[in-house]
Amino acid sequence: MRPTVHDIAAEAGVSLATVDRVLNRRPGVKAATRMRVEAAIAAIGFVRDMAAANLAKSRVYPFTFILPAGDNSFMRGLEQHVRDAMARPSADRVAISLVIVPPFDGAAVARALDAAISNEPAGIAVVAVDAPDVVDAARRVQASGIPLVTLVSDLGPSCRDHFAGIDNHAAGRTAGSLMRRFVGQERATIAVLAGSMLVRDHRDRLDGFRAALSDTCRVLPVLEGQDDPAATERLIANLLARHPDVAGIYSLGAGNRGLIAALQRHDRPRPRAVIAHELTPHTRAALEGDLIDAVLNQDAGHEVRSAIRVLKAKADGIPAVEAQERIRIDIFLKDNLPFADDADGMSLRPSGAASGAN
Amino acid sequence: MRPTVHDIAAEAGVSLATVDRVLNRRPGVKAATRMRVEAAIAAIGFVRDMAAANLAKSRVYPFTFILPAGDNSFMRGLEQHVRDAMARPSADRVAISLVIVPPFDGAAVARALDAAISNEPAGIAVVAVDAPDVVDAARRVQASGIPLVTLVSDLGPSCRDHFAGIDNHAAGRTAGSLMRRFVGQERATIAVLAGSMLVRDHRDRLDGFRAALSDTCRVLPVLEGQDDPAATERLIANLLARHPDVAGIYSLGAGNRGLIAALQRHDRPRPRAVIAHELTPHTRAALEGDLIDAVLNQDAGHEVRSAIRVLKAKADGIPAVEAQERIRIDIFLKDNLPFADDADGMSLRPSGAASGAN
DNA sequence: AAATTTCTGATTTACGTACATCAAGAATTC
């Protein structure tokens, strides 16, 4: 049997109450006694039974999550993972309110943040839009003492406590390395498709991508599709028509649906290398159908759970271990695709254990 | 507040004892009453508080893990993850005994299995060697009613309950696809390095690799290094000397250390594409030093935790959800390397939360 | 109708921790 608080008390020769005071950093214990208790804890290798502790505390953490609306597959997958977390308050004693705001609308995000503040949650997570009024609202959140985590898209270190997302510069570099290897020729022509250069993660990816390619390829000016499938499709069709020599396309954010549609309709051989971001039903199908060669992915489930862990730590005043909360950059080819209900959160998974527990 | 057993009792108009009988499938409840209680459970949306339930049960699951000895980095990483799980019995009420047996020694594994049986654990996990006496011992485990999970290397579906590892055929295909794209030329010459063709996972990877390349490349006969660094290094040095045209090397299992040493000592340009398996300190350093282009990885931490979940489910008579227990095939380039303490389990991590919780 | 079996209720203890209260001893201050 593993040791309990009673064992500590016996080992240290003090009462349960004193052990409790030491364990929970309550005042009223002499330094010498405290050290004796701590020595006993170390000696018998006591570790708090968090299940029992949480049960006793019956503490709940009310968190607010702010996500963009729209039919972007990745965002809807993210929302599903948040709902999964909501549906299983058991494990973590978390009570999440979910707020959906119009996409790419800084003012709406700012309003949602202010509204959240007035509810006095134990923490807020937000998919940020990199706009001045959002930054201001974020500072108000911090000023009110509520921990704030940015999700997927960051705001900059000064106005949030933590960023739960991937290193987008590294993701861009990864895409660049793959692209360089996949096109396999010097001075190839590469096209880049983005949703909007106004979001920080897209800018970072582009920087990393360019850095990895350095001068080995010719990168065309960025095409911005504004996450509009029809517009994106036209952009790509146009590109393919006017640049028959394009050897690679990098889709660094929103717009995969339009890209895929254009590739599908294209009658000549497609560019040698097509690399996109985010594993969704669309990109998965495109991978399987050989329209795309590689997909870089950030696991939305991991990001949501990481955000919750960090918020809880901040709420408890425990510093989160940043190194443990890094989100990986996954690379998927058609050969190592995870099962459908695995990575994209788009499936109707009941709730429970789930792959994320991996 | 979420509903409790008391709420069920009130809703169904029965006593707590009856609710308990229904919840825990104890006998002595009339069918009509049982249905009333179940209706109430559904109506108020009760979900058992597993933390409280486990606390009350104070049930422990004694499991035995059997791992090979030797200085293979991946296996030592795996062991570290098992020790991590041992050091945190809190979360899952698991008590693991760890047995280390000589590597590549079927008889030793068989003996360890028989010894484990006599301890009557609630489950056994084993890194299997694909030998007849191991198969026999595995059948004895199953005959004694103890759930058996193979870890990393499989035995075949008929003599174990579950395999906690990657789809090695898919891993081989993934390596093949990458190789084809990385060498970027038709009819390139590719070398394959293995530890031993006697282990099943290595054979599977080779099959997948060949299938993905089909006839686009010329694959040289497999080099078997027997996981001996010095011998492997000689093999590779010899290969590079005799086949200056080798465009790619696929290291499909043990032997990375020797491979890396040979590449390091090689004075002419190395083959265009070098792909290896398992992210260890050695392969990580080689990736960072541009001696290797890509590393395929199975997350040992995920595998250990998955094995534990499956064993618990089997011990409880609950069928494990196989689809949720798939282990992913990670692809790492130098650009998307996770932090050092993240994937390889080789770091001196205390125990607790850890990245695996992602 | 009595005897039996089956079902249900009421109650208690336990799991390991958190937290509050009250009393009493020890150490400090004035």
Add this chain to the structure above:
DNA sequence: GAATTCTTGATGTACGTAAATCAGAAATTT
């Protein structure tokens, strides 16, 4: 030396569930 503060012990309740016991009530059999 009395008054005050600090430190510790003793004790009880709570969290949500599991599990056991015993006593009735209801249904069944004889």
